[in-house]
Amino acid sequence: MVRKTCLFVILISTLLISGWLTAAAPAAEPVALGPHGGCDDRFRDLRLTDPPLQGYDVQELQKRLQELQYDPGVTDGFFGPATAKAVAKFQADNNLPPTGVVDAQTWEALGEDTYRPSSTAANNIPDGPRRIVIDIDRHTLTLYVNDEAVKEYPVCVGTPETPTPVGEWLIVHKSMNWGDGFGTRWLGLNVPWGIYGVHGTNKPWSIGRAESHGCVRMHNHDVEELYPLVSHGVPVRITGEPSLPPGVPNRILQKGSTGPDVVQVQFGLRAQGTYWGAADGRYGAVTEAAVKYWQNLSGLEPTGKLSRQEKKKLMEAALVSRSDENPAPPGGR
DSSP states (O other), rough: OOHHHHHHHHHHHHHHHTTTOOOOOOOOOOOGGGGSSOOOOOOOOOOSSSSOOBBHHHHHHHHHHHTTTOOOOSSSSOOOHHHHHHHHHHHHHTTSOOOOBBHHHHHHTTTTTTTOOOOOOOOOOOOOEEEEEEEEETTTEEEEEETTTEEEEEEEOOOOSSSSEEEEEEEEEEOOOOGGGGOEEEEOOOTTOOOOOOEESGGGGGSSSEEEESSSOOHHHHHHHHGGGGOTEEEEEEOOOOOOTOOOOOOOOOTTTSSHHHHHHHHHHHHHHOOOOOOOSSSOOHHHHHHHHHHHTTTTTOOOBBBBBHHHHHHHHHHHHHHHSSSTTTOOO
């Protein structure tokens, strides 16, 4: 308790000395996620065009056709003649007009008999504070009430190239009709570098997998059940190892920066015992003060900015701290 109190005083002093109350934040280098940042579950009819339609939705269609033993050609995200032929064959086999055009009815047919039931009933949900934990590794979403798990749902999360944002978020938006590709409900999160949320889907076969563009997909029936159970401001913790999509540059971090690399730093500082705030991807005054304190402890100049080399050192130190907290059992690895 004494150590925490001293640390709190040091952090507040650092904030005051650094001019937090009077100085404006310097311009920060933006995170460049490009096509990797944010949900992209848009809905559109897919058909042959010149030039051909391309996108993540086309690639998901091609993968689903392959699973169902229809050959779409190369799964390259381009809607070409082979994909159109495979769609028409699927439609004919499922009593749909064999147009080769993927409309809402075809998407629905592609997802028949793929519902994965949730593990618990939603009866008798008690009153009390609520929070959500999404486990990327297990592909589950768990609703907690009064810190007790009351409901667990299977979900689809992002791919390694388009990862779901690990961190600590809040529900800031709710909608019953946010767009056809997002299913019947939308729960938007306050992730600062893109549009992310929990939503339904017209691709139910993806539930239980890592196939989304970063959002968390649920069966429409499940998200309709969850929707009235949570309100604006409910915390959502997404667990896993924070990761940067391929091609994102290693950059200098400073006050004003946002991104998954900031989440990495916040978890690292927390492991070092110098940060108590949320891992929300925002490099604000508290994160800056925690960085200064860590730099002081590490014999570095307390600038409040993290160079590439300093970030590497912090991550290595945090890894050692976690290993010390969870040592390997005797006689084993």
